Amino acid sequence: MVAPPYDIEAVRRDFPILEQKVNGQALVYLDSAASSQRPRAVIDAVRRHYETSHANVHRGAHELSVRATEAYEDARACVAAHIGAEDAAEIVFVRGTTEAINLVAGSLGKAHIGPGDEILLTKMEHHSNLVPWQLLAERTGATLRFVDVSPEGRLVLDDYARMLSERTRLVGVTHISNSLGVINPVREIAALAHEAGAFCLVDGAQAAPHLALDMGALGCDFYAFSGHKMCGPTGIGVLWARRAILEEMPPYQGGGEMIASVTLAGSTWAAVPHKFEAGTPNIAGAVGLGAAIRYLNAIGLDAIRRYETELLGYALERLGEIEGLRIYGPTDERVGVLSFTYLDVHAHDLATILDQRGIAIRAGHHCNQPLMEHLGVDATARASLYLYSTFQEVDALCEALHLAGEIFCRSA
Amino acid sequence: MSKRVNSPDGTSIDRSIPSTLSDLFQEVILDHYRRPRNKGPLEAPTHTITMNNPLCGDVIELSLSVQADRIAEVRYEGRGCSISQAAASMMTERLKGAKLGEARALSAKFTRLLHGEEELQRDEKLGDLRALAGVSKFPVRIKCALLGFNCLDELVGKPVARGRGPGSGPGEHR
Numbered sequence: 001m002v003a004p005p006y007d008i009e010a011v012r013r014d015f016p017i018l019e020q021k022v023n024g025q026a027l028v029y030l031d032s033a034a035s036s037q038r039p040r041a042v043i044d045a046v047r048r049h050y051e052t053s054h055a056n057v058h059r060g061a062h063e064l065s066v067r068a069t070e071a072y073e074d075a076r077a078c079v080a081a082h083i084g085a086e087d088a089a090e091i092v093f094v095r096g097t098t099e100a101i102n103l104v105a106g107s108l109g110k111a112h113i114g115p116g117d118e119i120l121l122t123k124m125e126h127h128s129n130l131v132p133w134q135l136l137a138e139r140t141g142a143t144l145r146f147v148d149v150s151p152e153g154r155l156v157l158d159d160y161a162r163m164l165s166e167r168t169r170l171v172g173v174t175h176i177s178n179s180l181g182v183i184n185p186v187r188e189i190a191a192l193a194h195e196a197g198a199f200c201l202v203d204g205a206q207a208a209p210h211l212a213l214d215m216g217a218l219g220c221d222f223y224a225f226s227g228h229k230m231c232g233p234t235g236i237g238v239l240w241a242r243r244a245i246l247e248e249m250p251p252y253q254g255g256g257e258m259i260a261s262v263t264l265a266g267s268t269w270a271a272v273p274h275k276f277e278a279g280t281p282n283i284a285g286a287v288g289l290g291a292a293i294r295y296l297n298a299i300g301l302d303a304i305r306r307y308e309t310e311l312l313g314y315a316l317e318r319l320g321e322i323e324g325l326r327i328y329g330p331t332d333e334r335v336g337v338l339s340f341t342y343l344d345v346h347a348h349d350l351a352t353i354l355d356q357r358g359i360a361i362r363a364g365h366h367c368n369q370p371l372m373e374h375l376g377v378d379a380t381a382r383a384s385l386y387l388y389s390t391f392q393e394v395d396a397l398c399e400a401l402h403l404a405g406e407i408f409c410r411s412a
Numbered sequence: 413m414s415k416r417v418n419s420p421d422g423t424s425i426d427r428s429i430p431s432t433l434s435d436l437f438q439e440v441i442l443d444h445y446r447r448p449r450n451k452g453p454l455e456a457p458t459h460t461i462t463m464n465n466p467l468c469g470d471v472i473e474l475s476l477s478v479q480a481d482r483i484a485e486v487r488y489e490g491r492g493c494s495i496s497q498a499a500a501s502m503m504t505e506r507l508k509g510a511k512l513g514e515a516r517a518l519s520a521k522f523t524r525l526l527h528g529e530e531e532l533q534r535d536e537k538l539g540d541l542r543a544l545a546g547v548s549k550f551p552v553r554i555k556c557a558l559l560g561f562n563c564l565d566e567l568v569g570k571p572v573a574r575g576r577g578p579g580s581g582p583g584e585h586r
Contacts, residue, residue, distance in 0.1 A: 344446070346493035348468045349437070352550060356433055364468045372469075378491050379469050407429055407437050408494075 006307040011299065012388050014039040025358030028393045033178055033206060033337045033384030034362050035228045038292070042231055045291035049284045056280055058257065072283050075290030076273075079238055082293045083223070084214035087243055092273040093281050096237035097205040098128040100224030101172075103239055103276060104201055105132035107249040108170070112199075115141030118167045120198070122147040122155055122184075123374050124177045127367040129203040133172060142169070149374055153180040153329035160189065164196040171200045175207035179368045179382065180329030181337035183207070190220040199245075205229055209386065210308065210335050212301040221245055227285060232292035236285030239276070246272040253278040296387075304387045311385055312336040315394045322401055328375060336385030339366070342401055345408045347379040353407060354381075357400040359393075435546035436553075437494065444498035444540065449505050454487035459567040465559055470496040474563035476507075483507050483515060488563075493556050495547060500560030502540040512568050519561045526554050 012018055015037045020027050029037060049071060055064035057072045073088070080088040094100045113119070119133050123146045137144050145163055148156040155173070164171075171193040176183050186202050193200040201222035204213070208225035215223060222245075227236040241249075251258055251269055255278035260268040269275040296304065315338060319325055324343040342350060347363035354361055362382040365372045372378065383397055454460075457475035464471040470492025477485035486507045488500050506518055522541055525532040528548040532538060547557045 348470070348493040348553075348556065349495070352436070352553060353433055356430060369469075403429065403433075407433055408442060410434075410439055410442065 004303075006303055008307070008388070008390055012390070014041065014295075015388050016040055016043070018388060022358040022360070023356050025356075028357070028359040028396050030383040030385065030389065030393065030397060031360045031362050032209070032386035032389070033229070033382065035234070036209060036231050036386055037388065038231055038233070038288075039295050041295045042233065042288045042291045046233060046284050046288040049287045054284070057283055058274070068283055071287050071290075072281065075286040078290040078293050082213070082297070083208075083238075083240060084216050085240055086216070089272050090215075090240055090243050090246065092239040092241070092246070092276045093286050094224075094237045094239050094276075095235055095282070096226040096228070097126075097203060097224045098132075098237075100222075100237055100239035101129055101201065101203065102132045103252040104222050104224075104241075105136045107252045107276075108199065108245075109136040109140060109142075111248070111250055113140050113142050113169050116167060117142040117169045118145055118165070119143070120145050120147065120160070120163055120168050120171045120193075122160075122173050123149045124153075124155070124180060124182075124368070124371050125172065125174055126178050126203060126205065127369070128205075129172050129174060129201075130370070143167075146370075147173075149180075149371065153177070153182050154333075155182075155184055155189075157185070157188070161192055164192060164198065166197065168193070168196050168198040171198050172203070173200070174203040174205075176204075176210070176335055176337070177329065177368075177371075178206050178337060179339045179366045179371055179380065181206075181334040181339070182329050183211075183333045183335065187217070187219055190218065194219070206335070206337060210305065212305075215240055227289040227292060230289075230292055231295060232289035233282075233285045236282045236289050238289075243272060246276070249276075251278070252276050255279045257281070299387065308336055308385060308387065308389075311389060311391060311394065314391055315383075315385065315397075318394055318398050319401075322398060322405075324405065325401065328377075328380060336389070337382065338384065339380040339382045341377060341380055343405060343408060345404050347381040349408075350381045350401070350404050353404040354397070354400045357396065357403065359397060359400050361397075432546070432549060436550060438543045438546065440540055440543045441494055441498040444501040445494040448488075448497060448501040450487045450508070451489065451501065452487055453489065454485055457485075457487075461563050461566050463559060463563050463566070465492070465496070465555055467555070468493065470556055470559055472496065472500050472559045472563050474500070474560060474567065476567055478512065478568075481512050483510050483512070488560065490560075492559070493553075495544070495553055495556040496559045499541065499544055499557045500563075502544070503560045503564065506537070506539050506541065507564070515564060515568050519564055522561055523558065526557055 017037050053067040053071055055068045057069040060066050076091045077088045079091045119142055147160040150156050173189050175186050190200040200220040202220045204223050204225040209230035223240040225238055228234040258270050258275050258278040260270050326341050328339040351361055351363035364379050454475035458478045459476040462473040472490040474488045476483050486504045507515055525545055526547050533542050533545045544557050547553050
């Protein structure tokens with residue numbers, strides 16, 4: 001069967017924010033790796049929730065509360081199905097990837113990690129998969145170790161295998177680097193972690209927007225991602241973990257919603273996942289995330305991936321033609337997160353020039369300071385592509401880069 | 413100035429440099445960026461401070477040798493965008509030999525220039541720093557231009573409050 005052509009114009013019409021001018025130019029949004037935009041389906045779902053169904057959840061004494069609870073739990077089931085979880089109880093709603101990782105570091109860390117234990121991370125982790133472990137190491141006396149990154153921008157797997165030992169308690173790795181765009185072989189990494197008797201946590205913030213996920217096949221123990229990078233609302237994210245592990249873990253925060261019973265002498269905990277969801281959750285956010293997942297699946301993750309791969313190929317080719325431009329990360333097994341430097345124009349200056357052309361990119365260290373140091377740069381510019389990005393936008397980026405070159409070469 | 417070229421699909425593309433950008437990235441700024449003045453270590457400084465802009469990673473280390481209320485020597489080290497590095501380089505040119513009171517006054521004046529006070533563009537005391545007046549049209553870049561002066565303020569005391577706008581304090585996030 002031949003796949004129907006990808007209707008980019010129809011996709012773009014779904015995103016109202018894209019139809020605007022910025023600094024007098026048509027908006028070219030190339031910062032989706034920082035936060036994607038939302039389709040009308042998501043905006044409407046959140047609005048509809050507030051207009052028709054909002055109340056607090058799991059207090060079901062009245063009709064609206066029942067509706068809100070159903071919508072919230074329906075979103076959980078939707079996430080579970082989307083990532084191939086065995087059970088909706090394995091989906092913990094959190095604020096985002098950062099909170100998901102802090103939850104694991106705080107809870108699992110307290111129960112399972114002590115002095116002399118090792119947490120094995122990589123040199124390409126986002127600060128959100130580094131700083132929580134630094135805090136845990138400070139608290140527990142555990143040691144952090146880091147798998148090297150090759151000059152091409154891939155994890156050095158031999159290095160990884162060598163560093164695993166019986167002291168390794170947890171391996172934390174990003175599925176896709178937010179600076180290099182490289183897709184890491186997390187299945188292999190998780191399998192090796194398990195052979196060494198360690199847990200494996202995967203930061204899926206950059207992968208969940210682009211890849212079809214199957215927790216069963218991936219084989220890790222924890223998977224964290226954010227709604228706002230995959231067309232969902234801000235302030236909602238997911239921690240997936242195997243049910244047996246979640247049941248073993250102590251609570252992360254205390255409060256309402258996460259208890260079974262409370263006395264002044266002590267409390268008992270609700271069943272998973274509620275044990276980890278203290279306080280009133282982001283109900284509308286969960287509803288919006290459910291809508292985002294349905295939206296992406298209606299287009300088809302495979303169709304999106306095919307289109308993005310074609311667009312990425314074009315972007316690599318066009319950017320590769322620009323003299324003085326250097327792209328970081330490999331050319332294959334990657335997504336359209338393109339970090340680059342151009343001549344001696346600092347990334348921040350590039351971002352200002354591009355912004356005047358209506359082009360939104362990220363500039364700086366991308367919450368990746370150790371990786372930037374490893375690459376020997378202070379900062380890079382980063383253009384990131386998503387399902388609504390176009391070939392014309394890649395052309396506009398290249399044109400604006402030529403302009404930046406002209407501005408900076410006046411006196412050189 | 414208009415300069416048009418033909419793109420592969422036959423449509424013409426405007427390649428002229430917009431004046432807001434040529435005003436921001438003036439040639440004198442690019443000159444200081446690429447050929448910084450007074451850059452490098454200072455032997456036996458009396459004052460040293462390092463400050464960074466956590467948003468974009470710009471870093472300036474400013475060192476002074478102050479003798480009898482006067483800045484006898486000044487040097488800086490740093491890395492970052494053209495605006496932060498050129499502003500620091502230009503600042504050091506104005507500081508050499510200045511009394512501490514003059515240094516404070518310079519900082520106050522420069523801050524006012526960045527917040528759009530046009531008459532300061534003719535103030536010769538500011539020297540090459542006047543080229544940074546265009547930054548006032550790019551509010552997110554004001555922090556870059558002020559990084560070197562934030563170091564100076566910390567070392568010699570803040571200038572009188574007049575004219576210090578928001579976003580000019582050290583270590584502030586935005």
